[in-house]
Amino acid sequence: MKTLEHIPLNGELPSPKGVALAILELCRKDDATIAEVARIAQTDPALASRLIRQANSAAHGGGRPVASVTEAIMRLGMGTVRNLALGFSLVDQYQNGPCGQFDYQGFWSHSLLMGLAMQKFSNMTGAGASEELFACGLLAQVGRLSLATVYPVEYGRLLDGQDGVARNLVALEQEHLQTDHNELTAALLGEWGIPGALIEPIYHHEEPEHSGFSTGSRPYQLVHLFYLARRVADLGLAGENERNACTAELLLLGGRIGLDAEQLGATVDDLVQQWRTWGELLRVPASALPSFAHMSAAHAMRDEKSDGAAALRVLLVDDDPTTRCMMEGVLSGALGHAVVCANNGREALALAVETQPQIVVTDWMMPGMDGLDLARALRATEWGQTMYLIMLTGHENEDEVSEAFEAGVDDFLVKPVNVRTLRARLRAARHYVQLLEAWERDRAQLKQFAAELAISNRRLAHAAMTDLLTNLPNRRSGMNALAKAWAASSRFEQPLSVMMLDIDHFKRINDSHGHAVGDTVLRDVAQAIQQSARKDDSMCRMGGEEFLVICPNTDLKAAVQAAERLRRMVERLRIQAGETEIQTSVSIGVATREVGMTETDALVNAADRALYRAKQAGRNRSCVVVQGQMRCFP
Incomplete structure (x- = not known):
């Protein structure tokens, strides 16, 4: 800001x-x-x-x-x-x-x-x-x-x-x-x-x-x-x-x-x-x-007026044209629903697949596939299980009503149908549809929350393993990468080398130009390390101005060449601090895994000793350790 x-x-x-x-x-x-x-x-x-x-x-x-x-x-x-x-x-x-x-x-x-x-x-x-x-x-x-x-x-x-x-x-x-x-x-x-x-x-x-x-x-x-x-x-x-x-x-x-x-x-x-x-x-x-x-x-009252009955899709099934015409007029005209009609159960089943109605109002007695068979057929499908089924019947027999509910019917109406009763039944159906839609929204929201939680967890995991200033992996991540490289080196009998590097006179930069400029130097050097690194190399910020580069399947000669390439790249950096241009350099300690090294700490300590020797020898140079012997380049 x-x-x-x-x-x-x-x-x-x-x-x-x-x-x-x-x-x-x-x-x-x-x-x-x-x-x-x-x-x-x-x-x-x-x-x-x-x-x-x-x-x-x-x-x-x-x-x-x-x-x-x-x-x-x-x-x-x-x-x-x-x-x-x-x-x-x-x-x-x-x-x-x-x-x-x-x-x-x-x-x-x-x-x-x-x-x-x-x-x-x-x-x-x-x-x-x-x-x-x-x-x-x-x-x-x-x-x-x-x-x-x-x-x-x-x-x-x-x-x-x-x-x-x-x-x-x-x-x-x-x-x-x-x-x-x-x-x-x-x-x-x-x-x-x-x-x-x-x-x-x-x-x-x-x-x-x-x-x-x-x-x-x-x-x-x-x-x-x-x-x-x-x-x-x-x-x-x-x-x-x-x-x-x-x-x-x-x-x-x-x-x-x-x-x-x-x-x-x-x-x-x-x-x-x-x-x-x-x-x-x-x-x-x-x-x-x-x-x-x-x-x-x-x-809430405005919502009910604006998108109540008109929002419902109704499938009306009746083989009697007179009853069907009368019911369609009530449902679409007086109550304002969107209605599609079918003459029998088979036609209704095909229309249900096509239109996906929210409510099905069906007569019981029809030739071919009657209302009960239609209800069973709809309930046998995944999409039909959520429809609200209202059965029309000419008489109110307890056994028949019980059979209808067992077939999957939600409600029933006795013919001739009373408009006021039909309106009440459809109000209950509308409430069911609203609950179903709310449940669907909640389920979609839960899926979204789960996805967002997974993303947040990945972000947290990344943040826990990343140095915020340089965006390089932090020490913890670097040690994990070194442990994996060490295990691979043991399994496949491959060489493993590491480079420990330190920015020369970094305290002098902070004291002379301020910590903001020091942070810029750290970021630019980190970027140079990333650009210089090979495809399989890993790097991390160890802390302060120290960095570690892990070189799998790399012998001592190749590691020294990589260290010199990185050192020269940093030496060529020109960092602006207001009106002043800052030139910096790094000292690098190189070590390779030797017989007798039983853990990663021994390899890191060897590279750290080589880094100390590079600084003693005048900085802006690479130093290697082989069998306890030190040698600096150039």
């Missing part, structure tokens, strides 16, 4: 002023005290009352109420007070601004609800300090305010041209302003002293699935909590027609943190009440909302 110095900006960014700025500057001093911060905060009655209110919030578990600013700061902590003062200062200053298309009041209303939601959910999950995360939620979109402040005209045009999707807005911002609101938010929060462990989740919170955080890690938990808090804020500002999608997604997201529908509803209702109270305190609009239960019930 970029810092402010690397982001192209024209104009003055939003910044705290007055008391908030004084608190921010004071908290940057190592010797700042609570008493000093309290003295400054008390000069702003509005800020003082807000800090006391926050200290007395439900997040503290109903402890003894505080009545003074000093007690509030002691309870909240100086870092949290700094962040809260920063957020409240920006809210007070930027109630409106120069960008006509930017909704300043709506922005702060959304930000306030997001902050409150972040406080609530972090307190419920134990993800972090709830007051600190309240401030982070309040400022999670401050980059948008900044762009509206710095580029009022240009940003107004972008807001007119985007469709409300965050990802599209980010692309437009990057295209026209060479930065985006997430990047600017992260840079500003870093400038204001927000910890990096919180900035990264904020940066990725609009698309948490693309954050790259390891599943189950604290950043992964935080980025999904920020997304959940944002969706709650979206619900707060959504119109009546937009609430459907919000409530449906919130039910899913709430389940991921262990909240059922009732618990989530109570939490959201409580958040809306806090939002309205805080809105009055900060002079930020916060509208009244229906209860979450009411909104989600309205969502």
